[in-house]
Amino acid sequence: FAVGMVGVTLIVSNWSLDQQAKILKDFGLAAVSIFGLLIALFIGVRTIYQEIEKRTIYMLVSKPIRRWKIILGKYSGLAATILVNVAAITACLLLVDYYVEGSVDWGLLPGVGLIVLEILLIIAFAIFFSTFTSPLLSAILTLTVYVLGHLAPSIKIYTQLRPEESMNGLLLAIYHLVPNLGNFDIKTAVVDHLRLPPHTIEFAVLYGLAYISVLLIGTCLVFERKDLK
Structure with a gap:
């Protein structure tokens, strides 16, 4: 990420100060979002499945530990990983912002905070899918939720502008089934x-x-009822 920030800084070095700052902030916030999605896709979807495949889960369930505690423990571990890495990326972003503008734009923090919340939601989906599907299918389902979640605001607007469309029933079903990730997107506003x-x-x-x-x-609930024999 630091190399990317330096690269972007060099690319926009001849632009106006306002343009430099805007591009750097956009890049930094996008990097946080993409990083979180990758964590969810490559680690979150394997969290439970890998434990079952390696049979290490049997050591845990054989002890007087409720299964729900295993789920919460796995989720908490991933959440902590996200928070530590996002904190490092955010610190780097603020340092570069200070270098470019001569001051720190603390107004970026609410944007980062909602991105983190969105990532934590996507990780929750990844772990949910991983309890009953393979890592590949979990990744596909998680990515589908992510894409449709970001399209949710556009889906709603489309159905309102074209109420006569035959596909509106399906589109509205998708809109209500997936989380509206547009609620977490305030990047343009904070930048x-x-x-x-x-x-x-x-x-x-x-x-x-x-x-x-x-x-x-x-x-x-799904994991409590899962047959691990």
């Missing part, structure tokens, strides 16, 4: 210092935490 609608951040936090809680409860 361009735009005023957000009232309670945007509060709603996104409550929405994310509620969704994660439901997913983790569902994952624990």
